[in-house]
Amino acid sequence: MSEPAPRILLLRFSGEIATKAKPTRRRFEARLVRNVRDALRGAGVDAAVTRTRSRIFVASGDPRAADAVARVFGVQSLSVATVHPAEKLDDVVHAAYECFRDAVAGKRFAVRARRVGDRSRIGIEPRQIERALGARLLPHSAGVHLDAPEVVAGVELHEGNAYLCSDERRGPAGLPLGVEGGAVALLSGGYDSAVAAWQMMRRGVHLDYVFCNLGGRTHELGVLRVAQVLGARWSYGDRPHLHAVDFDAVAADIRAKAKTRWWQILLKRQMLRAAEALASERQAEAIVTGDAIGQVSSQTLSNLAVISQAATLPILRPLIGANKDDIIRLAEHVGTARVSAVVDEYCAMVPSHPATTSRADAIAAEEARLDASLLAQAIAARRVFDLRHLDPDAHGVPELEVDAIPDDATVIDLRSRTAFAGWHWPGALQLDFDRALAAYRSFAKDRRYVLYCEFGLKSAHLAERMRAEGFDASNFRGALRGVVALAKSRRLAAPEAIE
Numbered sequence: 001m002s003e004p005a006p007r008i009l010l011l012r013f014s015g016e017i018a019t020k021a022k023p024t025r026r027r028f029e030a031r032l033v034r035n036v037r038d039a040l041r042g043a044g045v046d047a048a049v050t051r052t053r054s055r056i057f058v059a060s061g062d063p064r065a066a067d068a069v070a071r072v073f074g075v076q077s078l079s080v081a082t083v084h085p086a087e088k089l090d091d092v093v094h095a096a097y098e099c100f101r102d103a104v105a106g107k108r109f110a111v112r113a114r115r116v117g118d119r120s121r122i123g124i125e126p127r128q129i130e131r132a133l134g135a136r137l138l139p140h141s142a143g144v145h146l147d148a149p150e151v152v153a154g155v156e157l158h159e160g161n162a163y164l165c166s167d168e169r170r171g172p173a174g175l176p177l178g179v180e181g182g183a184v185a186l187l188s189g190g191y192d193s194a195v196a197a198w199q200m201m202r203r204g205v206h207l208d209y210v211f212c213n214l215g216g217r218t219h220e221l222g223v224l225r226v227a228q229v230l231g232a233r234w235s236y237g238d239r240p241h242l243h244a245v246d247f248d249a250v251a252a253d254i255r256a257k258a259k260t261r262w263w264q265i266l267l268k269r270q271m272l273r274a275a276e277a278l279a280s281e282r283q284a285e286a287i288v289t290g291d292a293i294g295q296v297s298s299q300t301l302s303n304l305a306v307i308s309q310a311a312t313l314p315i316l317r318p319l320i321g322a323n324k325d326d327i328i329r330l331a332e333h334v335g336t337a338r339v340s341a342v343v344d345e346y347c348a349m350v351p352s353h354p355a356t357t358s359r360a361d362a363i364a365a366e367e368a369r370l371d372a373s374l375l376a377q378a379i380a381a382r383r384v385f386d387l388r389h390l391d392p393d394a395h396g397v398p399e400l401e402v403d404a405i406p407d408d409a410t411v412i413d414l415r416s417r418t419a420f421a422g423w424h425w426p427g428a429l430q431l432d433f434d435r436a437l438a439a440y441r442s443f444a445k446d447r448r449y450v451l452y453c454e455f456g457l458k459s460a461h462l463a464e465r466m467r468a469e470g471f472d473a474s475n476f477r478g479a480l481r482g483v484v485a486l487a488k489s490r491r492l493a494a495p496e497a498i499e
Contacts, residue, residue, distance in 0.1 A: 104140055
């Protein structure tokens, strides 16, 4: 009985690599092999990796190998293949017939054959294989369908061997991570910034991340979970870090001294300054953001122009023309959508009437009133996380959320007076977030407090602060929507009043 043909993973390079000049191509291919090996090590897979001019071969019996290398930038596609000698046409056709006969049974199929590498060393024409193998398989099938086959019988001729593969799994393509220098990416935890970072990694750019924390450790935990996906699943060949900068004092300074309509623009400029300071330290050459034209008020062309003037480094915005639904679909592919969906917007810095246009001189006048030392202090006190060796839940927060409101609880609504007047939990007290932050230490400690706001970050932030001072404080799960749902279930408010 003959030995079964060896099975390997066959990795095809991104088409962009093949177009490079020889020195550049050699450098890119060497980096790609390094990144593939790192992906396999990271998955705990023992494998032998070899490279030829046009392919990478991974020999491993571990089924996890394919999942790992399918997330390596620069890999166009991959297939599980069996290897056979390719000395004679009849031998190749016979081996392929035995390989694909059962697979095409009752199905429409196509034969795809190609030569790879030095064609002078391969005396068999791909067209010969397609005709001969197609004729052998046809009686077992439901017919040939070249445009939409149910089964593809793939044959690659390469350096004296025939590689038979019935599947072709797409990789991310692009360029090998690390070949195009480094940048820092502002990461908020939402869909956009994570997808923007992934897009730049796909172009070969090494990234570190900067998170300007406005919402305490609850916000930080959500962002760490997003960053872990980028670091652990996609950053093969790299060791990215996340720099968490506490923006509490910076944001409070803006709220206290600047006109409300400029808050978002001033905040974004401070974030760019933080990113540029860390980029300088990390010798990065650009800043990456998730901005998309017109998506929010700070992302109008006028405002983006003024915001951009806060940095001297190039600002890369890979999503600038993307629609939100396209961004979310890509986030699902990347794997960040599920964790980004629960990282809410920090509404304390979103005014009811934000500026949609701005002038550099007006913003400069506002910034002149701010304390520049607060940003430097925040950067110096930042926390740094290694994203390839990170357990986000090890950096978690105490359980702050509740889904019930006890009768004896003091309920605090952190929304604006206008929103509070529209509807609030019966008996709730209204406190603007800034007032609550300034006043909570004077609250009675013998009471139980339940807090809520529009999206849940302000209330979680304040509950965390109060817990640290010894208060019995909780954040209502589901934020305003959750409170409304509870009110409806108790028939405490007419639904039409709170839709």
